[in-house]
Amino acid sequence: MKKVFAAAALAALSTSPVQAEELFWNGTIKQVFEKQCSSCHGSGAPEYAAFKKDREGWISKGAGMRMDTYSHLISFVGWPNTGALMRRLDDGSSSKEGKPGNMYRYLGADEQERQANLTLFKHWVGSWNLKRWSDVSREELDGIKARY
Numbered sequence: 622m623k624k625v626f627a628a629a630a631l632a633a634l635s636t637s638p639v640q641a642e643e644l645f646w647n648g649t650i651k652q653v654f655e656k657q658c659s660s661c662h663g664s665g666a667p668e669y670a671a672f673k674k675d676r677e678g679w680i681s682k683g684a685g686m687r688m689d690t691y692s693h694l695i696s697f698v699g700w701p702n703t704g705a706l707m708r709r710l711d712d713g714s715s716s717k718e719g720k721p722g723n724m725y726r727y728l729g730a731d732e733q734e735r736q737a738n739l740t741l742f743k744h745w746v747g748s749w750n751l752k753r754w755s756d757v758s759r760e761e762l763d764g765i766k767a768r769y
């Protein structure tokens with residue numbers, strides 16, 4: 622029994638190296654974010670509330686809301702903006718309409734890079750579901766890892 626389990630675990634390890642190891646924000650995710658997202662969501666970008674006050678103004682300056690620290694980013698995963706990161710980055714395969722989120726295109730220069738980076742974000746978040754706070758279940762929230 623133990624042997625069978627070990628063999629299965631080994632097979633899983635060899636077929637998907639990304640799934641096998643834990644991902645942390647302070648490493649892989651931060652690096653991807655800096656490369657793909659921080660030009661608009663970096664330290665010069667406003668807090669979410671400030672962004673919302675002058676949405677069009679900030680967008681015209683090429684800025685989104687600030688997300689470049691763990692504390693900022695996590696608020697778009699768990700709470701208060703539950704699932705926002707997942708809704709925006711999804712390639713369409715987890716959404717009812719099958720439409721990619723509008724930040725998916727920033728994940729990479731080509732489809733291969735976008736898919737590779739999406740896999741990293743998915744693995745980091747853990748439970749990849751697109752629901753908002755009002756619809757998400759306790760079990761689904763428990764599935765969120767998003768480790769520092």
Ligand code: HEC
Binds near residue numbers: 659680705727728
């Ligand atoms: C060219 C600028 C730009 C880049 C690059 C960019 N974003 Fe955005 N992002 C925006 C703007 C502007 C908004 C606000 C408008 C909107 O809601 O679409 C936004 C909104 C978002 C939101 C929604 C926040 C909310 O709940 O209202 C998330 C999540 C997000 N971006 C994540 C990302 C991630 C992750 C990346 C990198 C893969 C990224 N963005 C790259 C400009 C950008």
